Amino acid sequence: MSFPWPRTDLTELIGIEHPIIQAPMAGVASPALAAAVSNAGGLGSLGCGEMTVEQLRESFGETRAWTARPFNINFFAHEAPEHPSDDAAAMRGWLAGYYQELDVRESPSLSETPMRSFDAATLRAVLELEPQIVSFHFGLPAHDMLDALKSTGTVILSSATTVSEARRLEAAGVHAIIAQGYDAGGHRGTFSEPIAAGSIGTFALVPQIVDAVSVPVIAAGGIADGRGIAAAFALGASGVQMGTAFILCPESAASPVYREVLRQTRDDETVVTRAFTGRPARAIVNRFVEEMAPREDDVAPFPLQDSLTLALHVASVARGSKDLAAMLAGQASPLARALPAAALVETLVCEAQEALAREK
Ligand SMILES: Cc1cc2nc3c(=O)[nH]c(=O)nc-3n(C[C@H](O)[C@H](O)[C@H](O)COP(=O)(O)O)c2cc1C
Structure with a gap:
């Protein structure tokens, strides 16, 4: 049954039935998850910001084999930082204790992060x-790269965390803008300075971006059920992008310990922290987040901090311990449900339909 959504500019633009985008979550959004969401009439996404070109080809091929419908591939577009001259010595010194505790190799090179910015090979x-x-997240790649993508008819989306970022994205020619509120799980997509300015809640941000641009706006951050989808439409959005809501789907690549912790996470148990990668990201509070809070000044720039902490995350997860694991999730964590992705999309559509009908 086709459902008359209040606005159809986004669904028409990307050729989907329901204006529900499963967020591209690097390391969590698997081909199985993306394909299941697209097959259910939403838009599945792959988070490719931590993939080599080989891995990108492989994941894309798998997803394409499982769905003939459109799906989204997502990349980071940050400016690669200068190599810090002090080699992040203070941070290395602090982290050494954790390396010892988990018995993992100490002081890996500062270039070991898999996080990559969109480049010519990609x-x-x-x-x-x-x-x-x-x-894209963290802005956009160079103009000529964007033009090359657009010339093949590819639809381009990117995240804005302020009205001025949304205006910049529209001026650069993106087809739709993801308005990412502070409630959101994962990295803040903020790409202009000061980074703290991009800390606006979804409810305040979405209508202001809707008023400022003429392309479709996709609300993201803290939306995890049909009430949130209906609210996004009431705020003027043309669709939603939901991450945390899909982490517990059996098709996601989330680890058992991450799932177990997320199932118990309360509304007040996520914070925005730079501890894992050097960029602000909303994550579930654990021992690492708490112990790093007083050391924010020593955190290495993104993505170099990730080089230093990734092995700790991997070792922690391998031991089934939440202590040093990076568990990105948003403020609506308690609303996440452990449903198969197709059932979740269907449930979200029904809930949104009911909530929108109540408002009439
Ligand atoms: C585990 C996780 C990983 C994420 N990774 C990415 C990513 O790789 N690229 C991206 O554009 N956004 C990423 N995000 C942010 C989402 O695109 C989106 O803004 C966010 O999930 C929306 O908030 P919600 O989690 O409350 O639904 C991630 C979010 C989560 C929860």
Whole structure:
């Protein structure tokens, strides 16, 4: 049954039935998850910001094999930082204790992060793969790269965390803007300074971005059920992007310990922290987040901090311990449900339909 959504500019733009985008979550959004969401009429997404070109090709191929419908591939577009001259010595010194505790190799090189900014090699691969939709986080790649993607008819999305960022994205030619509120799980997509300015809640941000731009706006952050989807439409959005709500789906790549912790996380148990990667990201509070809070000044710039902490995360998860694991999630964590992705999309559509009908 096709449902008359209040606005259809987004669904028409990307060729989907329901205006529900499963957020691209690097390390969590698997091909199985993305394909299941797309097959259910939403838009599945792959988070490719931590993939090599080989891994990108493989994940894209798997997803394409499981769905003939559109899906989104997502990349980071940060400016690569200068190598810090002090080699993050203070941070290394502090982290050494954790390395010892978990018996993992100490002081890895500062370039060991898998997090990559969209580059020429990635562009070449993407042009060959011919995705229908590409989204970016932390801004946009260079103009000529964007033009190359757009010239093949690819729809481009990117996240804004302030009105001025939304205006910049529209001026650069994106087709739709993801308004990412502070409630959101994962990294803040903020790409302009000062970074703290991009800390606006979803309810305040979405209508202001809707008023400021003429392209469709996708609300993201703290939306985890049909009431949230209906609210996003009431605020003027044309669709939603939901991350945390999909983490507990059996198709996601979330680890058992992450799932167990998320199932028990309360509304007041997530914070925005730079501890894991050097960029602000909303994560579930654990021992690492708490112990790093007083050491924010020593955190290495993104993504170099990730080089230093990734092995701790991996070792912690391998031991089934939440203590040093990076468990990104948003303020609506308690609303996440452990449903298969297709059932979750169907439930969200029904709930939104009921909530929108009540408002009439
Ligand atoms: C575990 C996790 C990983 C994420 N990774 C990415 C990513 O790789 N790229 C991206 O654009 N956004 C990423 N995000 C942010 C989402 O795109 C989106 O803004 C957010 O999930 C919306 O808030 P919600 O989690 O409350 O639904 C991630 C979010 C989570 C929860």
